[in-house]
Structure formats: structure tokens, C-alpha cells
Amino acid sequence: MCTRISLTLDRESLARAFPEFVPPTEWRPRYNLSPGQPVLAVLNDGAYAMRPVFWGWRKPWAPEKRSLLVNARAETAHQKPTFREAFLRRRCLVLADGFYEWKDTPQGKRPWRFTLKDGRPFALAGLWVEDQPLPDGTTGPACLVLTVDANALVGRIHPRMPLVLPRNMYEVWLAPHEVVPWDLKPLLRPYPDEGMRAHPVNPRCNNPRFDDPICVQPYEEGEAQQPGLFHS
Numbered sequence: 405m406c407t408r409i410s411l412t413l414d415r416e417s418l419a420r421a422f423p424e425f426v427p428p429t430e431w432r433p434r435y436n437l438s439p440g441q442p443v444l445a446v447l448n449d450g451a452y453a454m455r456p457v458f459w460g461w462r463k464p465w466a467p468e469k470r471s472l473l474v475n476a477r478a479e480t481a482h483q484k485p486t487f488r489e490a491f492l493r494r495r496c497l498v499l500a501d502g503f504y505e506w507k508d509t510p511q512g513k514r515p516w517r518f519t520l521k522d523g524r525p526f527a528l529a530g531l532w533v534e535d536q537p538l539p540d541g542t543t544g545p546a547c548l549v550l551t552v553d554a555n556a557l558v559g560r561i562h563p564r565m566p567l568v569l570p571r572n573m574y575e576v577w578l579a580p581h582e583v584v585p586w587d588l589k590p591l592l593r594p595y596p597d598e599g600m601r602a603h604p605v606n607p608r609c610n611n612p613r614f615d616d617p618i619c620v621q622p623y624e625e626g627e628a629q630q631p632g633l634f635h636s
Contacts, residue, residue: 412617459548
């Protein structure tokens with residue numbers, strides 16, 4: 405599963421980190437992004453632009469507002485009727501500098517944050533759909549994140565992890581034409597665990613409204629849970 409990410413860079417830092425893509429006019433750092441909110445994505449529509457894209461596909465068989473598909477298994481997406489066309493034609497990058505998974509403990513579920521060891525931001529492999537009804541009454545694109553079996557580091561916390569793409573494969577993933585699924589198979593593997601690091605973070609991250617720098621800071625059980633800023 406992947407249901408929370410962070411992207412703590414401002415617009416100028418985004419431009420330096422991803423010089424191949426055009427940053428949005430406005431973007432504020434986000435520390436606890438969850439499904440049902442806009443994430444920053446690059447669609448394979450030929451624009452090579454970062455844009456806010458709603459995270460979550462409406463389930464065609466369950467039109468309720470809160471019923472969203474937020475992940476798909478990378479290994480089988482090309483076979484599933486729900487995801488097949490998008491896997492072949494509508495792929496995207498979901499930009500992040502960290503993602504969260506939850507560990508079961510005697511005190512309850514505790515969040516951990518995973519980043520690249522060198523601290524660089526990265527891109528998650530995603531799929532997108534066009535013209536989905538959005539919560540504000542408009543329509544627009546929506547995306548989800550592909551997952552793979554966890555590497556050894558993430559596997560201590562959760563058996564699945566988001567598909568982190570190597571930087572030299574961004575262009576391949578964003579090819580604007582239909583692809584042969586077999587051509588993408590070499591990309592559908594977990595990021596090497598030796599290139600990542602992890603630490604526990606404040607349990608207040610359990611609340612998706614908690615979007616504050618405290619979310620990304622290392623946390624030890626027993627620390628006072630500092631007050632933070634909440635954003636709707």
C-alpha cells in the first residue's frame with residue numbers, strides 16, 4: 405500500500421531537482437499528502453509539466469464520494485480491466501521526497517517515513533484517467549500509485565511499497581504512445597534497500613489533516629506530541 409507521501413520542496417527547489425519538467429506557478433511544501441488531495445504529477449501528455457492531480461480514481465462500481473482506488477499492483481495492472489488501458493497509454497510520475505508506511509506496535513499503528521539515502525526527491529510510477537468528477541464540482545485528471553513487493557528495508561514495516569522509478573527511466577515511463585507491457589517489465593521492481601533510509605515519525609501523522617514539518621522529523625516513542633498546523 406501507499407496512502408501517504410510528502411513533497412517538502414518549494415517551487416524553486418522543484419525546478420532544480422527536476423530540471424526536465426516545468427514547475428507549477430504555485431506550490432507549497434506538503435508533509436502529509438493523502439488520497440483525496442492533489443499530488444504533484446507529470447502526465448505523459450507531452451507537456452512535461454508538473455501539475456496538481458487528484459489522488460484517487462473513482463471506483464466505477466462504487467460511485468460514493470469516498471470510494472477511491474489509490475494503488476494498483478504493478479505486476480498485474482496491465483492485465484486488469486480497470487487499469488489495462490491506463491497502463492498501456494496513460495502513465496504518470498507522482499513526485500515525492502518521502503512516503504509513509506505503518507507498523508503494528510503494542511501502542512497501536514506507528515508511522516515510518518522512507519526516503520532515498522541521499523535525500524533527493526524522486527518519482528513514483530503512476531497511472532491516470534481523464535475527466536474524473538472532482539470534489540469541487542469540476543472534472544479533471546486523477547491518478548493512482550503503482551506498488552511492488554517491498555524491499556528488505558520497507559519489508560520490516562509493510563509487505564508492499566510504491567514503485568520508485570530510477571531517474572534515467574522517467575522518459576521511458578512517460579512515453580506518450582502505447583507500449584508493450586513486456587517492455588516495461590524491467591522497471592516493475594522495488595527500489596534497492598541500500599539506497600534508502602527510514603525513521604519513525606510523529607503518530608499525529610495518522611491524521612491526514614496534520615500537514616506540518618513535524619511529520620518528516622524523526623520521532624521516539626514517549627516524546628511529547630508537539631502541536632502542529634492543520635490544513636483542510
